[in-house]
Amino acid sequence: MSDNLPACPSCSSEYTYEMNGLMVCPECAHEWMPSEGGAGQAADSGERVIRDSVGNVLSDGDTVTVVKALKVKGSVSGIKAGTKVRNIRLVDGVDGHDIDCRIEGFGAMQLKSSVVKKA
Numbered sequence: 001m002s003d004n005l006p007a008c009p010s011c012s013s014e015y016t017y018e019m020n021g022l023m024v025c026p027e028c029a030h031e032w033m034p035s036e037g038g039a040g041q042a043a044d045s046g047e048r049v050i051r052d053s054v055g056n057v058l059s060d061g062d063t064v065t066v067v068k069a070l071k072v073k074g075s076v077s078g079i080k081a082g083t084k085v086r087n088i089r090l091v092d093g094v095d096g097h098d099i100d101c102r103i104e105g106f107g108a109m110q111l112k113s114s115v116v117k118k119a
């Protein structure tokens with residue numbers, strides 16, 4: 001007996017069974033073709049493109065300029081518009097903060113690509 005059936009791609013249940021060539025999950029009633037079972041990330045193909053405030057594509061190592069004043073926790077002055085940020089790193093940050101960088105006088109922080117412009 002081969003009992004090595006794939007887990008349900010919908011709810012991860014292990015109590016799946018095969019019926020008429022289809023895999024069936026008794027837990028959530030999901031049915032799927034065994035060949036495509038588990039390949040749940042197929043839709044997420046290709047590189048994510050991050051653009052600055054005017055539409056330039058950004059990449060790791062770029063130098064950008066902050067285009068508007070930003071408040072910074074613990075700082076009275078904040079980051080001024082026109083501040084140069086060197087050697088940015090693109091990240092999959094929370095809440096749209098997709099740039100990881102160091103800013104002189106502030107240290108490491110994350111910015112939104114919508115507030116910078118490629119230098």
Ligand SMILES: [Zn+2]
Nearest residue numbers: 008011025028
């Ligand atoms: Zn299921």
